[in-house]
Amino acid sequence: MEPQIHMQGNLVADPSYRVTAAGLHMTKFRIASSGRRFDRARNDFVSTDPVYMSVVCFRQLADNVAMSLRKGDTVVVQGRLTFREYDDSHGGPRRQAYEIDATAVGPDLARYSTSLTRPTRELEPTPAGPVDVPQQPAYPNGAAPMDNPWTEAPAVAEETAA
Numbered sequence: 001m002e003p004q005i006h007m008q009g010n011l012v013a014d015p016s017y018r019v020t021a022a023g024l025h026m027t028k029f030r031i032a033s034s035g036r037r038f039d040r041a042r043n044d045f046v047s048t049d050p051v052y053m054s055v056v057c058f059r060q061l062a063d064n065v066a067m068s069l070r071k072g073d074t075v076v077v078q079g080r081l082t083f084r085e086y087d088d089s090h091g092g093p094r095r096q097a098y099e100i101d102a103t104a105v106g107p108d109l110a111r112y113s114t115s116l117t118r119p120t121r122e123l124e125p126t127p128a129g130p131v132d133v134p135q136q137p138a139y140p141n142g143a144a145p146m147d148n149p150w151t152e153a154p155a156v157a158e159e160t161a162a
Contacts, residue, residue: 003081005100007053008108009033011073017066027062030054031075054099055079065105074108 009031017027034050055077057065069075079102088095107114 005077005079005081007031007033007077007100009051009053009075009077011069011071011075012052014071015066015069017062025059025062027057027066028054029065029069031077053077054097055102055105056099057102057105061102061105065102069105069107074111076106076108077102078104 010033012030012032015027015029017025019025030052032050032052035048036045037048038044039046077100079100081098082101083096083098085094085096
């Protein structure tokens with residue numbers, strides 16, 4: 001069993017996106033999270049010390065995070081808590097760090113409203129040649145069709161020339 005963690009926080013900088021030498025898409029970012037507690041001496045709520053956590057995302061999640069999130073955004077992260085050791089770049093002693101290997105990242109809907117869009121995915125060519133991808137109909141405001149069979153897709157208003 002791997003240790004799982006759920007964490008809510010604000011991005012302290014824009015996500016950093018790169019593709020490794022092996023072709024793996026990777027996005028890293030840091031979040032800060034602090035709580036609130038009631039201080040009887042002050043008779044008021046005070047903020048607790050912030051906790052900073054590094055988050056790493058791979059593959060499609062990395063692409064989506066890099067395209068969607070920016071500094072200051074409040075997110076909810078779920079993933080495996082990992083521990084790593086590394087050499088200090090300035091020749092100091094070995095360093096240690098915890099980070100979250102994310103399996104899911106999303107905006108905190110208690111603070112935001114959002115419209116979801118599906119990312120376009122490139123299909124792998126088959127040995128017989130490239131695969132034809134059917135064109136999807138246009139939807140208003142770039143929305144994607146709904147997957148729920150019990151609801152109707154939004155109506156598309158057609159423009160008429162006068």
